[in-house]
Amino acid sequence: MEIRRSLSMHASPRRSPFEVLRRLSESGLIAPDTTPEEPVARLEERVAGLLGKPKALFFPSGTMAQQTALRVHAETSGRRAFAGHPQTHLQVWENQGYSAVHGLRFHPVGDRNALMGLPQLRAVGEPLAAVVFELPQRDLGGVLPAWEDLREQTRWVREQGAAAHCDGARLWEAQTGYEASLAQVADLFDTVYVSLYKGLEGARGAVLAGDEVTIAHAAVWRQRLGGAIADAWPLAVLGLLGLDEVLPRMAEFRDHARALAKAINDDGFARTHPVVPQTPMFHVHLPMSPADAERAAQALAEETGVKLLLYTRSNPDPGRCSFEVGVGIGALELSPREVAELIRGLPSRV
Numbered sequence: 001m002e003i004r005r006s007l008s009m010h011a012s013p014r015r016s017p018f019e020v021l022r023r024l025s026e027s028g029l030i031a032p033d034t035t036p037e038e039p040v041a042r043l044e045e046r047v048a049g050l051l052g053k054p055k056a057l058f059f060p061s062g063t064m065a066q067q068t069a070l071r072v073h074a075e076t077s078g079r080r081a082f083a084g085h086p087q088t089h090l091q092v093w094e095n096q097g098y099s100a101v102h103g104l105r106f107h108p109v110g111d112r113n114a115l116m117g118l119p120q121l122r123a124v125g126e127p128l129a130a131v132v133f134e135l136p137q138r139d140l141g142g143v144l145p146a147w148e149d150l151r152e153q154t155r156w157v158r159e160q161g162a163a164a165h166c167d168g169a170r171l172w173e174a175q176t177g178y179e180a181s182l183a184q185v186a187d188l189f190d191t192v193y194v195s196l197y198k199g200l201e202g203a204r205g206a207v208l209a210g211d212e213v214t215i216a217h218a219a220v221w222r223q224r225l226g227g228a229i230a231d232a233w234p235l236a237v238l239g240l241l242g243l244d245e246v247l248p249r250m251a252e253f254r255d256h257a258r259a260l261a262k263a264i265n266d267d268g269f270a271r272t273h274p275v276v277p278q279t280p281m282f283h284v285h286l287p288m289s290p291a292d293a294e295r296a297a298q299a300l301a302e303e304t305g306v307k308l309l310l311y312t313r314s315n316p317d318p319g320r321c322s323f324e325v326g327v328g329i330g331a332l333e334l335s336p337r338e339v340a341e342l343i344r345g346l347p348s349r350v
C-alpha cells in the first residue's frame with residue numbers, strides 16, 4: 001500500500017530511505033572534505049544558539065537524552081525522585097527506563113486528562129531532582145499551559161532546588177503558541193530536549209541543551225549508555241536541513257491546523273480538541289469505536305493513499321475514540337474541506 005498523503009507526522013513519506021538519501025545528497029551541507037564530526041558540531045552549536053543555552057549535545061534518541069538529563073539532575077541534587085504529567089513519554093513509552101536503568105522514582109502529577117498545575121506540584125511532598133514539562137502536551141491534543149502559569153510553575157520548581165526540564169520533542173511547534181522566542185521559552189528551564197525528527201522532519205535524533213557543567217556530565221552518561229556514536233552525521237545533516245527549511249514554517253503549519261480544525265468542527269460529524277489548536281497539533285474525537293475507525297481508515301488508505309490516522313486512542317465510552325493530527329509539510333497537501341469530508345465518510349468504509 002503506497003501512502004501518498006498523510007495527516008500524521010509519524011507516517012511522513014519523507015522518511016523513506018530513498019527520500020532520506022536524496023535529501024542528504026542534495027543538502028549542499030556535505031563537501032568532499034567534510035569530516036563526520038563537523039555536521040554534528042554545527043548542529044549542536046545551532047541548537048544551543050536557538051535555545052540561548054551555553055551548550056548542546058547530540059543524542060541518538062530523545063529517550064536516551066531525557067533519561068540522561070534526569071540522571072544528571074539526580075546526581076547533582078542528591079535526590080532520586082522526579083515528577084511530571086501522568087502521560088509523560090518517560091512513563092508511558094520507555095518501559096520504566098528511568099527506574100530500571102537509573103534507579104529513579106516517578107511522581108505522576110495531577111489528572112491524566114488535564115495540564116499540571118502548581119497546586120498539584122506542591123502536593124508531591126518529596127524533594128525532587130527535577131520536574132518534566134512537556135511542551136506541548138501531546139496526549140492532550142498539543143495544548144500548552146498559559147505563559148504566566150508556566151513561568152510560575154518553573155520558578156517554583158527551581159526555588160525548591162529541583163531542575164526544571166523541558167520535554168521539547170515538539171518545542172519547535174510549541175513556540176508558535178506563545179508570544180515568546182524559543183530562547184525565552186528555553187530560559188524557563190535548566191535543561192531542554194528537542195527532537196530532530198518530529199516537526200523538523202529529519203530521520204531520528206535529539207539534542208539536549210543546558211549549562212556547560214550539566215552538558216559535560218550528560219556527555220559522560222551518553223558514553224556509558226552507548227550513545228556517543230561517531231557517525232551520527234546523516235542525522236545531524238537532516239536536522240540542520242529541518243532547521244533551515246521546516247522551522248521557519250511552523251506558524252504556517254499552526255494556521256493550517258486551525259483551518260483543518262475549523263472545517264471539521266463546522267462539518268459537525270467529529271469535533272476537535274482543542275477547538276482552536278494552539279500548535280500545529282490537535283486531536284479529532286470521533287463517534288466511532290476504535291476498531292471501526294481503524295478499519296475505516298485502513299480501507300481509506302488502501303483506496304486513496306491518504307493516511308488519516310496512525311492509530312486511535314480509546315475513550316471510556318467504547319463507542320467513541322480519537323486520533324492525533326500533526327501538521328507538517330505533508331498535511332498541507334490536504335485541504336480543510338477534503339479532510340472534513342474524508343472524516344465524515346469514515347462510517348461508510350467500516
Ligand SMILES: Cc1ncc(COP(=O)(O)O)c(C=O)c1O
Pocket residue numbers: 060061062063064089134138167169170195205206
Ligand atoms: C513527547 C515525547 N518525548 C520524548 C520522545 C522520545 O523521543 P525518541 O523517539 O527520539 O526516543 C517522544 C517520541 O515520540 C515524544 O513524543
